Amino acid sequence: MIGEAVKLLLRSRSAIAFTGAGISAESGVPTFRDPNGLWRNHKPEELATPEAFKRNPELVWDFYRWRMELIRKARPNDAHLALAELERMGIIRAVITQNVDDLHREAGTENLIELHGNIFRVKCTSCNYSEDLKKSGRLEEFLKGNGVPKCPNCGSQLRPDVVWFGEPLPKEALEKAFELASKADLVLVIGTSGVVYPAAYIPYIVKERGGRVIEINPKGSGITPIADLFIPLPAGKAMRGILD
């Protein structure tokens, strides 16, 4: 199985990777839909919405500060590191991720497309102010705060710069991802349940164009039906095998 995946990867000319929350599970970041994915008896889907933010911005900020605190302690695992290595070897062109945890960038992936934004970036709900808290060095101060942070520019509420359910994905990221998928002859799908659209179209676009789909996931997903090769292993173990 792993040998088969290596053969397909080495034969491909324009392979890409498509990842979901499962690739970060071994870094200790809870996924969205696995049993432990719940947060204080709220479902993430209920909190990651503009309606929830309108109704109770403090609760939504509590949720995101909790996740930022958790994620900043997380380290990229062997799967993130292997993808960065495969990019350096010229075997994969880009990583398209649904994750907002910044772990692919920390692992060294250069050509990264974040379809759902980044949890360490905030933006204003009125003006076009936005801030990368890691770059600005204000992450610590931000996490110590509570309640709803205000825009230093215009005083309106700040929000996490992530895509909530019911919100459109960033245009340029989505276009670039679809363009890469339409040219890919192989997509390595790692750790996604394949239920969230339009991101979940990516492997289907590769398949439609005659490309190969390799899936790494301990369980079946919405992508498994179109997988040419399904590797029922956790991402770290599978990617160590592929790299060795």
Ligand code: BV8
């Ligand atoms: C939009 C950012 C329109 C926030 C996220 C009905 C049918 C079809 C679609 C819809 C519908 N109703 C609503 C929709 C649209 C909706 C959608 O798809 N909903 C789903 C739930 C049905 N989509 C949207 O709302 C999108 N926007 O459609 O806008 C529009 C257009 C124009 C103008 C206006 C509006 C926006 C979707 C983006 C939502 N934001 N994240 C945040 O993170 O706080 S999505 C969220 O889910 C995360 O980003 C997560 O990554 C993503 C997808 O989940 P997965 O990554 O797959 O994670 P999951 O937990 O589901 O699965 C984990 C997998 O890992 C499992 O398979 C597990 O087996 C595996 N695993 C576990 N351990 C390991 C592992 N794998 C490997 N190794 C391991 N160790």
Ligand code: ZN
């Ligand atoms: Zn503002």
